[in-house]
Amino acid sequence: MEDFKKCSDAAFCNRLMGSVDEGYMIDPASVKIAGSKLLCRVKNAEIPEVDLELTLTSYGSFIRLHVNEDASKGRFQVPGVLQKELTESESAWETSKAAAGYALLKLGSADIRLKYKPLELTVDIAGKPAIVFNGRHMFNFEHLRQKKEGDPEGWWEETFKSHVDSKPRGPEAISFDLTFPGFNHVYGIPEHATSLSLKSTVDLAENMTSEPYRLYNLDVFEYMADSPFGLYGSIPFMWAHRLGATVGAFWLNAAEMFIDVGKTDKETATNWVAESGVLDLFLLLGPSPHQVSEQYALVTGPSALPQYFALGYHQCRWNYRDEADVREVDANFDKFDIPYDVIWLDIEHTDGKRYFTWDQHLFPNPAKLQEDVAEHGRKMVTIIDPHIKRDPSYYIYQEAEKGKYFVADKDGKDFDGWCWPGSSSYLDMLNPAVREWWAGQFSLAKYKGSTPSLYVWNDMNEPSVFNGPEITMPKDNLHFGNVEHRALHNQNGQLFHLATAMGLEERGRAVYGSDGDRPFVLSRAFFAGSQTVGPIWTGDNTADWDHLRVSLSMIMSVGLAGLPFNGADVGGFFGNVDAELQTRWNQLATFYPFFRGHAHLDAKRREPWLFGDEATRRIRDAIRQRYILLPYIYTQFRHANTSGLPVMRPLWFDFPEEPATFAVDDEFMLGPALLAAPVLEAGAQSRAVYLPGAGPWYDAQTGALVKPDKAGALSVPVTMDDVPSYLRGGHIIPLRERARRSTAAAKNDPYTLLVTLDNKGQASGDLYLDDGSSFAYKRGMYAHRVFEYKDSALSSKALPGSPSRYGTDLVIERIIIVGLKHKAASYAAKNKETGQRYTVEKGPVAQKAGVAQEALIVRKPDLPVAGDWSLQISVTK
Template identity: 45%
Template sequence: MAASCGRFVPLVLLFFCLSAHAVDHSNFKTCDKSTFCKRQRELKPGQSPYRALLDTLELSNSRLTLQLINNNNKVRLLLELYRLQGNMTRVKINELKPLKPRFEVPDVLITDPLTEPLSVVTQDENGLVLSLGGDEQRLIVSAQPFRLDIVEGRQVLVSLNSRGLLAFEHLRARKDTKSESNLEQDSGQENVEQRADEKDGPIIEEEDKPGMWEEMFKSHSDSKPNGPTSISLDFSLPQVEHLYGIPEHADTLKLKNTDGSDPYRLYNLDVFQYELHNPMALYGSVPVLISHCTERTMGIFWLNAAETWVDISSNTAGKDSSEDAQTDVRWISESGIIDVFIMLGPKPTDVFTQYASLTGTQSFPPLSALAYHQCRWNYNDQEDVKAVDQGFDEHDIPYDFIWLDIEHTDGKRYFTWDSSKFPQPKDMLQGLMDKRRKLVAIVDPHIKVDSGYKIHNEIRSKNFYVKNKDGGDYEGWCWPGNSGYPDFTNPEMRAWWSSMFAYDQYEGSMENQYIWNDMNEPSVFNGPEVTMHKDALHGVWEHRDVHNLYGLYVQKATADGLIQRSGGVERPFVLTRAFFAGSQRYGAVWTGDNAAEWGHLKISIPMCLSLGLVGISFCGADVGGFFKHPSAELLVRWYQAGAYQPFFRAHAHLDTPRREPWLFGPEITALIREAVRQRYALLPNWYQLFYNAHRTGQPVMRPLWVEYPEDVTTFSIEDEYLLGKDLLVHPVTDEGSMGVTAYLPGKGEVWYDVHTFQKHDGSQSLFIPVTMSSIPVFQRGGSIICRKERIRRSSSCMENDPYTLYVALSLQGFADGELYIDDFHTFNFEKEKQFIHRHLSFSANTLSSRNLAPDSHFSTGSWIEKIVIIGGSRPSSVTLRNADGIESAVEFDFDSVTTVLTLRKPGVNAGADWTVLLR
C-alpha cells in the first residue's frame, strides 16, 4: 500500500508520498552500495584459501564433521554434512569457536530433518569419498582447496566451492579500539586460541575495508557492533541452463545471468510502484533456487534470513549442446551461518516433496478464501460496505469477501474501529453473515505510540517492542505517525498478539472476520531503505540477522490467533505481503503494490509461478492494478486472468476512481460477471488442488515444464501455465489482442478447449483468435474435472449444490480425476477424518467412482447432476449401477460435431460408490 497524496499527512509522510509515483532508486541499495556484497563480489574465482583438515574428521551414523582452515587468517570453520531422508544433503559451515554465537534460523523447518547413514568409501591425503545411499550416489570431499562434489555414477550433479568463492567473515575484535567489555576480552582470548596453532603457519593480517565496522546509507547510520559477518558459497551445476525460484522479483520466470549487472537481491522491502524486469528486492524472500534440465531437477535451499544476494553465471552462450552447459550460482548473506539443503530430485515432483518435508506444505484454506474478494483502500463506512455488497447482488456477480483497509480503524490504531464510520461493526458483519459472506480487516504490525491506546500500553508494559541499538524502544514512522514495532521474533510476544484476536479483546469482531497483514517487511517510512535499522535489537540478535523472518512471524502469530479464537476449530485466512521460506503454512500472499498497466498484468504470471515453485501456492496480484486507473479493456483482461490464479482479489489505491465491476457500463459488467462465474464454477477443482498441495507440497499453479520436464520448448514459457496437471490457461495480456499463440505440450496427447470442446493435438503451437470475452483454457485429454454450475451469491451458498463432471478422454479412451469434499471451513478433515475423497476413472467405456479414504467419515448432500464426456462416441444405452448393484437407465444426448456425450441426472450421491456403463 502506498501513501495517499490528497489528504493532510505528517511532513515525513508527505515527502514519502511525493516520491511514490515511481521507484526512487536512491532509496534502495545496489550491490555496490551494500558494502558486504561489494566486498564479496570483489573476490576472484580460483583463489580459495580454505582447505579441509582431514585429521579432524569425525563420523557418527548420520553426521560427519570436519574442520576447514583459512590458510590466510588461520581461522577454523566447522563443516557438518548430513544425508537426509528423501534424497537430500545438508551442509552446514560455522566458525569453530566464534567470539559469540552466530544466528541460526529457527521456526522455519517443521522438524529436525530425518537423517540416513553416512559412510566413508575411501580416504587418502587428498580427500575422501562418502556414500550417500545406494550404489550410485557419492559425496567427494577434496582437501586443498576445499571442495564438495555430489556425483551419481559418472555424472557430477552439483559442486560446492568449485570456483573457490567460499568466504566466511569471522567475528573479530576491532583493531583500532580496545575491548569495551569483559565479555569481549574473554571471547577475544578464545579467538586467539582458535587461531594459535603453529603448524598452521604464519597469519596474514586482514585489511579493514570501508563499511566493515560502520556504514552510512543516505542519512542513516548502521553501527555494526559485531563488525563484518558476511558469508558466501558458490555452487556449480553442470549441464544446467535453466534456473527458477528465489522470489520475490518482478522478473521473468527463468532467472537471468547476472554477469555485469546486479545480483538478485533477497531483502524484504516496501517498494512502491516497483519496476518490471529488475532484480531488486521486493516484499518477500524465499531463498530457494530450482535447477532444471531434461535429465534432472534439483533445488538449493539457503537457510539464511539476513540480506542475501544471488549471482547467476551461465556459460551456455555459443555452446553446441546442453552437455557443455554449466550454470554457477553464488549466495552471499550479510550474517548468520551457511546452512544449505541440496534437494537432489530427480523429478520436479520430488523436489517439491523434498522441500515440503523441510518447511511444510501450503495451508489448506477455507473454500470461501478461494472465491472472489472485493477490496479497496478504502470502503468509506458501513453504508459504503452495504452499498457495495448490494451492488454485487443487483448485478448478479458472486463474491465472498469484502475488505477494509487502514481507514476503518480509529486513527490507524489496529484492533479498533472508527466509531463515526463504523459505529456498529457487528451489525455490518452480521449483515454479511446473513448472506453467507465475510469480511477481511487489515491489522498491520506498526503500533501507534499513544498512551491512550490499549495495544500500545500493553506491548510497552510487557517490554515486547523491538529495541534500538541503545536499548530503548525502537520507533519509526508509518501510517499512524510515530510507531513502535512489536518483536515478533519473541514467542511470548507472538502468543500475546494471538490472544488479541479473541472476540472479547478485538471488540466488534465476529467469526466471519478475517485478517490482512500489510507493511510487515517491516515498513518504516523514515528508516533506511524504508525499513528497520539493521542494528535494532530483537533480544540478543540484531535486526540484520532476522530481517527476512519478520513478516513470517507476523502472519504466523495472526493465523494462530484466528485459530485460537475458534477454540482450534476453524481454519484461518490471513493475507501477508512479506514472507519467507515456510510462510506457506500460514496463508496467502499477493504481489504487492502493482500498477494498472499491461506489463504488470503480464508479470503477475511468472511472479506467482515462481512462488508456487518454492511452496507458496496461494498467490495472486491486485486485479486491475493497485496504482493508476485501468482502461475497461485492461480491467476485463485482468479479471479474466485473475479468475484463473489462486488468490483472486480486486484492489485499488485510495486516489483512484472507484472501479466496482458495474461502473464501466453493462457490456463490461457482463464480461467481468462471466469471468467471476467461471471461477465459481471451478471452485471444486480449486479446492481439490489446494487439498493436494496441502497434502503433498505440489504447486497448484505450475509452469508447463513441471509436467513436461523433457520438453525443452516449455522451459522458458511464462505467459501460460497449468492448474494442477489438467487445465492449461493462456490469459490474454496484450492490449487490443486479436489472438494468442498457446503451446499445447505432450506428444501423443490431446487438449480440449473448455468453452467449445474443440480437440487439439499436443506438442504444437496453436494460434487462438480471441474476442473480449475469450479466456483461452484447455482441459487435458485423460482428465476428469469437477465443477458446480449453479452459481450463487457466494461459495457458502453453493456448498450442497450438485456437481457436473467433465470427462475429457485421451486418445486411448481413458480419463481419471479426483473429487474432494469436506465441511469447507474447519480442521475436522484432519482431526476427525471427516471428508470425502473419491477417485474418478473412465476406461473401457466405464466411468466409476472409488473411495480413496475408507477410514474417513463424512456425508454430503451434493449429488452428480450431469456428466459431460468429451471426445467419445455415441452409445446405444447408458446404465448407472449404484453401490448396491442396482442398475437404472440414464438419459443422454450426443453432439456428433463436438463429440460430446452428455449424461443427464444420474442422481447419485457425490460421496457414494457408483459405476456408469456405456454400451
C-alpha cells in the same frame, strides 16, 4: 529506486560477490562418518582464526550442508522454519568412504564427493554432475572478531544516504557458489518482478556483470516490471531443471542476500552472498519436479489448507468509506448477479490508525455490519499492521510498552519509527511471549466489534518504516535475545503473520470448539515457511499491461518456492484501469490461486459493474468460471497441503521432458489438467499458444479437439470474450456449475465430473471433500475420491489410505465426457451395481448459448459423491 541499495552500496556484497578464496580446506584427520552424518573441521591457512564445523547430513532424498563457527560465538540461526520431524527423517548413507583427499558417499541415485583441498562438494545424479558447491572457490565465511585499528572500510560502521549502521559485530558475511552442470534454466528465489527462467546477471564469457538478484524484504513504491530488485518477500530457494533431472537449493538464512546468475551453453553458475547468519544449505535431489516440491515441503512444511471461501472472489480497495459504502457494494454484487465471498477494509476504518479499533463515525456498529454481510454467506477482512501508534491512551500500546514487547534501537530504547499512525513502535515477534500476547488480542472479548466471520490482512510487515534506511528498520535494532535486526529481517513479516494466524486459531477454538476454524490471514511480507501460515500477494503493482504479464511469472515463482496460495492485485493497485485491461485481468485471475480485486486510495472506483454492460458481463463470466472450478482448485490445494505441490505452475513442471516449455512464462498449468494461455496484449485479435505433450488437448469451452502443428504451436483468434484455455486429455475435473452468490450458498449443490479422454480412451482425477472450514480433516473427517474412466466405464473409489469418514448426501448430477472416438448416434449409461439406466445425450461442455455440441452428457445420475460406484457407457446405435 534511488532510495534503495545496490550491491555496490552494501559493503558485504562489495567485498564478497565474485570473491575467490582457495584457502578453505577440510582437515582430513577430523572427518568422521557415522549413520546419517559426516562431520569435519574447515580451516583456512591464510586466516588462522578460521575454525569452522561442517556437518553433511543425509535425508534419503536430499542432503543438508551446515557450516558454523563455534556455537558460543552466537551466530543467528533462523528459528521455527524447519519441520520438527526433520531430524526423524535422517537416513543413513547407503555407502560411505573417507579416503586421502576426499570422501565418497552414496544416496539412492546420487553420488556425493566431498573434496578436502580446496573444499568442494559435487553431487552426481544418475551418473551425471548436477550440483557443485564451491567448484569456483567463492566460499567465504567471515569469522567474528574484535575491532582494531586499520580494519578495512565497511567492516564496522557503514553509511547509506543519511543513515548510519553501527555494525557492532563487524563483518560476518558468508558467500559461496553453486554450479548446475548441464542446466540452462534456473527458477525461484522470489520475490522479483522478472521472467520465470531467471536471466543472467553475469556474462561468464565476457566477465561482465549487471545488478544481482536481491533478497531483502522492502516496501517498494510502484515497483518496476522486469527487474532483479528485491520486493516484499524473500525465499532463498532456487530450482534448476534440465532434461532428465530437476534439483533445488535452499539456504535457510534470513539476512539480506544477493545472488548472481551466469549461464553458458554447458552450465548455470550462481554466487550467493548473505550479510550474516550461518551456512545451512539444503540440496534437494529430485530428480523430478514433483519430488523437489515434496522434498522442500519435508524441510519447511507443506501449505496450510485454506478455508473454501478463501478461494472465492475478494473485493477490496483503499478504502471503503463507511458502513453504507460496504452495504452498497455488497448489495450491488447481488444486483449484478456476480458472486463474491469477502469484502475488505483498509486502514481508514480504524480510529486514527490504531489497529483493533473502529472509526465510530464511519463504522458505528461494525459487529452488526459483519453479521449482515455474513447473512449473505460472506466474510469481512480488516487490516492489522505491525506498527503500533505511540499513544499512551491506546490499550495495545499500553500493554506492549508495559510488557517490554517492542523492538529496541541500538541503545536499548524502544525503537521509534514513522508509519501510517505517525510515531510508531514495532512489536518484537522473535519473542515467543510477544507472539502469544498478540494472538490473544484477536479474541472476541479483546477485539471489540469483531465477530467470528471477520478475518485479517497483515500489510507493511517487511517492516515498512517511512523514515528508516531503505524505508525499513535499521539493521542494528535489537530483538529478543539481543539479536540484531539484520540477522532476521527477511523473517520479520513471517513471524508477524504467524502470530496473527495463531490468534485466529485461538479465537476459532473458543467459538467452535476443538476443531476450531482455519485462519485466513493475508500477508505482504513472506519468508520460507510462510506457506504453513497463509496466503500472500505480490504487493503494490500498477494498472498496466506489463504488470499483468509479469504477474504470471511472479505467482509461479512464489508457488515453486513452496508458497502456492498467492496472487496479484487484479486491475493493478496504482493508477486507473480501462475496461479492456480490467476485463483481461479478471479473465486471467480466474486461475490465480488467490483472486482479489484491489485499488489505491486515489484510483477511480473499479467494482466489476463500473465498466459498461459488456465489460460487466465478461467480468461476471470470469468470476463465475472461478466458482465453477472451485472443487478442482480446492482439491489442488489439498495436494499442496499433503505434498507441497504448486497449484498454478509452469508448463515444464508437468512436461519436464519438453525443452520448449522451459522458458515459457505466458502460459501456465492450473493443477495437472488445465492449461491457460491468457490474452496479455492490448487490442489483441489472436494469441499464439503452445500445447505440450502428445495430447490430446480440448478447448475448455467447447470440448472440441484442438490440433496444433507438429511443434505444438497454434494461433488462436480472440475476441474480448475469449480466454484461451485447454483441457488435457486423460484427466477428470470435478466442477460445480450452478450460479450462486457465494461459496456458502453453493454448499449443498451437486457436482459435475468433466472427463477428458486420452488417446487410449482413458482418464483419471480426484476430488477432495471436507467441511471447508475447520481442522476436523486432521482427525480424518474428510473424503478423498479417485475417479477413473477405463474400458468405457467411469468408477469412483476412495483414495487408498484415506479414512472416508466424511459423510455427505451430495451427489454428482452431471457427467460430461469429451473425446469419445466412436461417433455413434446414441449412447446409454448404466449403473453396474444397481442396473439403473440414465439419460445420455450430446451437448456443450460449457452451459453457454452458441457453444458447439462436442460432449457426451449423462444427466441426473445422482451418484453419491463420496460413495463407491461404477457407470458403464455403451453404444446403442
